[in-house]
Amino acid sequence: MMNTQVPQVATLSPRHIEQPSFGRILQSLSHPVFAIDVNGLIVYANTAAEVAFDGWVVGLNLRDLLPGFTLPNVTQFDRKSVLLASKSNEAYEATLAPLGDGFFVVDLRAHSKLSETPIQTDLDDLTGLAKRNMLMSHLNVARSRVLGAASFAVHCIDLDRFKTVNDTLGHAIGDLLLKKVADRLNSACRKGDVVARLGGDEFVVLQHDVTDTAAAERLASRIVDLVGRTYVLNGHTINIGASVGVAICDENSQPRDLLRNADLALYEAKRAGRGRYRSFESSMSARLQERRDMEVDLRRALALKQFELSYQPFLDLNDDTVIGFEALLRWNHPVKGNVPPLQFIPLAEENGLIVKIGAWVLHKACMEAATWPGEMIVAVNVSPLQFKADNLLETVSSALARTGLPAHRLELEITEGALLDDTDNVLLTLTALRDLGVKISMDDFGTGYSSLAYLQKFPFNKIKIDRSFVAGGNADSEAILKAVANLGSSLGMSITAEGVETVEQLKRIRNERCTHVQGYLTGRPMRPDAIPAFLNQPLLAPL
Ligand code: C2E
Ligand code: CA
Ligand code: CA
Numbered sequence: 001m002m003n004t005q006v007p008q009v010a011t012l013s014p015r016h017i018e019q020p021s022f023g024r025i026l027q028s029l030s031h032p033v034f035a036i037d038v039n040g041l042i043v044y045a046n047t048a049a050e051v052a053f054d055g056w057v058v059g060l061n062l063r064d065l066l067p068g069f070t071l072p073n074v075t076q077f078d079r080k081s082v083l084l085a086s087k088s089n090e091a092y093e094a095t096l097a098p099l100g101d102g103f104f105v106v107d108l109r110a111h112s113k114l115s116e117t118p119i120q121t122d123l124d125d126l127t128g129l130a131k132r133n134m135l136m137s138h139l140n141v142a143r144s145r146v147l148g149a150a151s152f153a154v155h156c157i158d159l160d161r162f163k164t165v166n167d168t169l170g171h172a173i174g175d176l177l178l179k180k181v182a183d184r185l186n187s188a189c190r191k192g193d194v195v196a197r198l199g200g201d202e203f204v205v206l207q208h209d210v211t212d213t214a215a216a217e218r219l220a221s222r223i224v225d226l227v228g229r230t231y232v233l234n235g236h237t238i239n240i241g242a243s244v245g246v247a248i249c250d251e252n253s254q255p256r257d258l259l260r261n262a263d264l265a266l267y268e269a270k271r272a273g274r275g276r277y278r279s280f281e282s283s284m285s286a287r288l289q290e291r292r293d294m295e296v297d298l299r300r301a302l303a304l305k306q307f308e309l310s311y312q313p314f315l316d317l318n319d320d321t322v323i324g325f326e327a328l329l330r331w332n333h334p335v336k337g338n339v340p341p342l343q344f345i346p347l348a349e350e351n352g353l354i355v356k357i358g359a360w361v362l363h364k365a366c367m368e369a370a371t372w373p374g375e376m377i378v379a380v381n382v383s384p385l386q387f388k389a390d391n392l393l394e395t396v397s398s399a400l401a402r403t404g405l406p407a408h409r410l411e412l413e414i415t416e417g418a419l420l421d422d423t424d425n426v427l428l429t430l431t432a433l434r435d436l437g438v439k440i441s442m443d444d445f446g447t448g449y450s451s452l453a454y455l456q457k458f459p460f461n462k463i464k465i466d467r468s469f470v471a472g473g474n475a476d477s478e479a480i481l482k483a484v485a486n487l488g489s490s491l492g493m494s495i496t497a498e499g500v501e502t503v504e505q506l507k508r509i510r511n512e513r514c515t516h517v518q519g520y521l522t523g524r525p526m527r528p529d530a531i532p533a534f535l536n537q538p539l540l541a542p543l
Helices: 022-028 047-052 132-145 162-169 171-188 213-227 255-271 282-301 341-350 354-369 384-388 392-403 423-436 451-457 475-490 503-511 528-536
Strands: 033-037 042-045 080-085 091-100 103-110 151-160 194-199 202-210 231-233 236-238 241-248 277-279 307-316 321-333 337-339 377-381 410-414 439-445 462-465 494-497
Touching: 033 047, 132 194, 132 202, 132 255, 151 213, 151 255, 162 171, 162 236, 171 194, 171 202, 171 213, 171 231, 171 236, 202 213, 213 241, 213 277, 241 255, 255 277, 255 282, 282 321, 282 341, 307 354, 307 528, 321 341, 321 354, 321 528, 337 341, 341 354, 354 377, 354 384, 354 392, 377 439, 384 392, 384 423, 392 410, 392 423, 423 439, 462 475, 475 494, 475 503
Parallel strands: 241 277, 321 377, 377 410, 410 439, 439 462, 462 494
Antiparallel strands: 033 042, 033 103, 080 091, 091 103, 151 202, 151 241, 194 202, 231 236, 307 321, 321 337
């Protein structure tokens, strides 16, 4: 937008020369810079700091990154430098200077001194594998030997569904399983390769003598296969999977970069659907940067009031009347414009922001629905993570209490993801919500894992059949639609067909005993202020 108040000055004094913000200057520095408070809590970190410490560090204590860090006594114009080692034993010279108001700036420069000291070489008690420090020293040695085409590869490995095993079968079985995984990793590797466990279910393999990507990918694929085979432990049959990210060392990469690159590739492997491997490509770093930028924006979006809700109507097929609206989150990004929920909700789920955003959605949706006429229902999507945050019940009851919306006018839509881990607690929360009078729907039915089993575990009020089964044109999906509609009606649950776009689809779902319909045919998502006019329209023409 044009600034209409340009100062009328003939010459520019230094004060009128446009300056970039200090934040941008700090962002551009290639070494890590933090601002901390008197307790060491990180309140600002530039990009280099996030890169050096693998992610979002604001909110952590500097001690979490540099275990030996203590705040020295610095007076107003003093600076102090100390030598410190990071958790992965990298040496830094940290220079500390006061910023005033109880804040300090800490500037980190890599330092060679500590890395010359011998590195602890201990093994993991449980599995006997190398621990992080030992892995780092092997990586350093391997790095120093890289010559021409002969290189080495780093594989970052993460077990899929390990947490579920631990939660459902107990830690003793979880530990046994980790030992078995360690055995299989050892057997997948050649003598001389290093297998390490960095904690939890995170493993790393250093593969020697790698001349090309194919050689590294052969091992990655062997790991996916071996670790993914069935385990029988104390009479339990256990199926887990492994996702693997691979990075190969070149002349320019340092051990740290390699681990980070392999980890980035692992992230992509997991996003691609788990149980597979990915090799690092440089575009992955660019995507990471994009995600980080998006994450920074997302953190501010609530405070800057960039979220809004759209509402899509759903109809009762008995009398073709609108009986409620589903609240759908919209993000108006100042630069990118309208960012679709499928782009930012997965990110908000990854970093936990969805809990705060979800609470905002609940409150806003109840507030707006309280102004709607009659008994109109509002349906709100609840992310699996909101169940794990422990206070969902409180958030829902406070949204109802503060807005005055009666509980029976609120419907919560959950996906199968919510029922995957920690099912007992989720079921307790669902029961408590139902006791409040809130209705519960199973959303996106048919797209997940073992849908039918979940329907037995909890008496959902409604099943929403995913639009991929409604689209038609495929005998399988039509059979599934029919089966689910039958099952739902025999369990006393309503059935909503989602994504109905054509009259033919509507006819079919009527025949299949669906009770409700939602889709572009009967109404697109709309701004809240369009709702009164929409409700005054004549009913859906009888079809
Ligand atoms: P969903 O819960 O399955 O919501 C329905 C999505 O299908 C919406 O997309 C809606 O605009 C779209 N849709 C409705 N009718 C039709 C149709 O006839 N044809 C087609 N092609 N699409 C139709 P939207 O708004 O982009 O939302 C996408 C997803 O984002 C939602 O899928 C939901 O999983 C998630 N989401 C949206 N708002 C929230 C929220 O507040 N919290 C959480 N946790 N997730 C949300
Ligand atoms: Ca939904
Ligand atoms: Ca859905």
